[in-house]
Amino acid sequence: GAVVSQHPSWVICKSGTSVKIECRSLDFQATTMFWYRQFPKQSLMLMATSNEGSKATYEQGVEKDKFLINHASLTLSTLTVTSAHPEDSSFYICSAPPGGGGTDTQYFGPGTRLTVL
Amino acid sequence: AQKITQTQPGMFVQEKEAVTLDCTYDTSDQSYGLFWYKQPSSGEMIFLIYQGSYDEQNATEGRYSLNFQKARKSANLVISASQLGDSAMYFCAMREGRQYSGGYQKVTFGTGTKLQVIP
Numbered sequence: 001g002a003v004v005s006q007h008p009s010w011v012i013c014k015s016g017t018s019v020k021i022e023c024r025s026l027d028f029q030a031t032t033m034f035w036y037r038q039f040p041k042q043s044l045m046l047m048a049t050s051n052e053g054s055k056a057t058y059e060q061g062v063e064k065d066k067f068l069i070n071h072a073s074l075t076l077s078t079l080t081v082t083s084a085h086p087e088d089s090s091f092y093i094c095s096a097p098p099g100g101g102g103t104d105t106q107y108f109g110p111g112t113r114l115t116v117l
Numbered sequence: 118a119q120k121i122t123q124t125q126p127g128m129f130v131q132e133k134e135a136v137t138l139d140c141t142y143d144t145s146d147q148s149y150g151l152f153w154y155k156q157p158s159s160g161e162m163i164f165l166i167y168q169g170s171y172d173e174q175n176a177t178e179g180r181y182s183l184n185f186q187k188a189r190k191s192a193n194l195v196i197s198a199s200q201l202g203d204s205a206m207y208f209c210a211m212r213e214g215r216q217y218s219g220g221y222q223k224v225t226f227g228t229g230t231k232l233q234v235i236p
Binding site (some may be wrong): 034043044045091095109110111 | 167
């Protein structure tokens with residue numbers, strides 16, 4: 001199946017710093033990628049839809065100035081958590097459907113565990 | 118209102134037995150897709166099975182089958198011959214609206230069911 005990677009797999013940072021998380025589709029092009037956040041023992045909550053060549057679409061309640069998304073190419077989307085605070089500590093996971101339409105399957109990255117001290 | 122409801126926070130099953138994980142959904146769209154994902158303790162989301170709203174036959178993938186009852190708006194996952202490696206969180210998810218070339222509709226997840234397989 002298609003492969004999606006994320007980097008880093010885990011990160012610990014100080015409060016007030018910014019953290020960048022990368023999501024890459026390794027063997028297919030992805031015009032769209034999705035960013036989710038998952039708190040412990042909870043479900044995945046969609047944060048935003050990342051679109052190559054255009055602005056990301058954010059879900060209600062997600063601060064676009066705090067969670068910056070850049071879909072730089074057909075294989076890379078980045079999520080930057082700006083001025084991170086302890087409440088931003090979570091598991092961030094991206095997904096990407098293989099391009100070309102006709103398929104519903106979304107492949108997920110392995111996730112990034114962010115801990116803000 | 119919840120779009121995806123998983124009423125079983127936790128389930129136990131004996132190894133080699135079959136188990137059914139419940140999922141009901143709510144949508145007014147005629148075209149939609151239903152998914153099941155497995156999330157082991159490592160955190161990765163593993164795609165298991167997909168059912169389209171217009172698919173007349175229940176989807177099957179190896180030991181996984183999806184019991185799709187459209188009128189009841191249920192999409193239960195059946196795992197046959199459970200294995201110890203099946204112990205994980207299982208999420209039901211739905212994509213509303215028609216998929217179209219070059220664009221993708223977002224997917225909504227249920228709260229998950231933690232399955233534990235007992236030796």
